[in-house]
Structure formats: structure tokens, C-alpha cells
Amino acid sequence: MHIVLLGLPGAGKGTQAKMIEQEFDLPQISTGDIIRLALKEQTEWGKKAEDFVKAGKLVPDEVVIGLIEERLSADRHPKGFMLDGFPRTLVQAEALDRFLLSLGIRLDMVLYFDVDREEVVKRLSSRRICERCQTPYNVMSKLPKKDDICDLCGGRVIQRSDDRPEVVLQRLETYDHQTKPLIDYYSLKNIVKVIPSRGDIQDVYREVQAVLRLLEK
Ligand code: AP5
Ligand code: MG
Helix, strand or coil: CEEEEEECCCCCHHHHHHHHHHHHCCCEEEHHHHHHHHHHCCCHHHHHHHHHHHHCCCCCHHHHHHHHHHHHHHCCCCCCEEEECCCCCHHHHHHHHHHHHHHCCCCCEEEEEECCHHHHHHHHHCEEEECCCCCEEECCCECCCECCECCCCCCEEECCHHHCHHHHHHHHHHHHHHHCHHHHHHHCCCCEEEEECCCCHHHHHHHHHHHHHHHHC
16 A cells, blocks of 8 residues: 655644554655654754755755655565655655656555644644654643653654744645645545544544555455
């Protein structure tokens, strides 16, 4: 199974990806997570990405496309994979099509998490993440069991620097201009499944589960 998770910042892609990963044994490949780890380690290209991330802008296409192609070529994914946060521009989507074609892989589905802006602004202002494994938490709806310690890996739970209100507004604008057109791009290919993402985390996951179980058959 090869799927893409699409939706506004804060729509719940990372949250649902962790649950999908556990049940369906499908690795989550998140460009946001990869970029944040590179930034934390201050690798060469982590430094190059820093200004874009902090400003709520997209890292240049050629950098992210190179990163994804490298990641998909390096690891074997016998059960498929789940892309979270990639593609995010039409150029990235077309590059992904060409790359998957060269591997003889077909994209099965794009899960589009549909939620309104007011809700995502609320979610992002109260989000915390594990700095090690990037699992998302929330001070309003999903606290770790132990204060500031990740349930999954024991890492430290922190606030993301791009969750400051002014950066969130810029990220939403970036989404409108550069990522939203992908809904039409994939709708024309008839592979978009809309998942209403307003309910609580478990309700949303039940919808996801139903769709993926059908796809698995
Ligand atoms: P990235 O990390 O991908 O950020 P994003 O797309 O803005 O999405 P988020 O991670 O903010 O939201 P999410 O949908 O994962 O929500 P989550 O599950 O955490 O990208 C960051 C940056 O990296 C970009 O701005 C860019 O600079 C760069 N980048 C990344 N990919 C790139 C690319 N392809 N090209 C160029 N640049 C790229 O949930 C949010 C919160 O809500 C959490 O607290 C969670 O607990 C809570 N929550 C989730 N679901 C629910 C629910 N149903 N009810 C209540 N609360 C919920
Ligand atoms: Mg995320």
C-alpha cells in the first residue's frame, strides 16, 4: 500500500500516521520530521532549511525531492509506505509520479484530512512534540502519561518553534498558495479520499481504518 497524507498544518497527519504505522505496518515518511531532525543536528542541509522552516515557508523543491528520492531508494519497504507532508507543491507531485513510475509503484490513495482553519490554529497553539521521535501531543487533548516525557520513546516533549502564532499564519498562507492545488491534481486521478478531521482523534482514526482496511483487501 502506497499512500499520501494531505491536509492543512495541524490537520492531524502526524497523529494519524503514528496510529496507521502501528496497525498497518506502513512506515511514515515525514519530510517535516526529517527536516526538523536535520535542523536539530545542524547538518549541512539542516542549516540550509532552517530559515525556510522558521519563516513558515517551504524548503526549495529540489532539496526536498532529493531527500525523498534518497530515502525511498535507500530503504526497502515491502509493505509500502506512507508519505506525510510530501508532496507539497505541484512540482513535487510531478517528481513523485516520475520517481514512482521508475520504481514500478502506483500511488494507491491520497487521504485528505479536512478541517477548518479556526480548529487548526487552536490545535497548533497547544501542540507539543517529542523532540526525538516527533510524536505529537497536545496540552488540551493529548497529554503524555508522564509530564513532558514521550509515551513511545521516552524523549523530551517540547513546543515546535514554527508553532508560534505569526509563523502559523504564514504556514497557512503557504498551504493555500502551494499545497491546496494538489487536491485537484489528485482528484483528477480519482485517488482522493476525504477524511473529516473535526472529531476527536479516535473518531478520525476509525474513518481512516475503514478506508485502509478496504484498500488492503
Ligand atoms: P510539517 O512538519 O510537515 O508541518 P505541517 O504540514 O505544517 O503539518 P503539521 O505537522 O503542523 O500538522 P499535522 O497535520 O501533522 O498535525 P498533528 O498530527 O501534529 O512541516 C514543517 C515545515 O517543514 C514546513 O513548514 C516546511 O518549512 C518544511 N517542509 C516539510 N515538508 C516539506 C515539503 N514537502 N516541501 C518543502 N518544505 C517542507 O496535529 C496537530 C495538533 O493537533 C497536535 O497537538 C495533535 O495532538 C492535535 N490533534 C490532532 N488530531 C486532533 C483531533 N482530531 N482532535 C483534537 N486534536 C487533534
Ligand atoms: Mg506533522
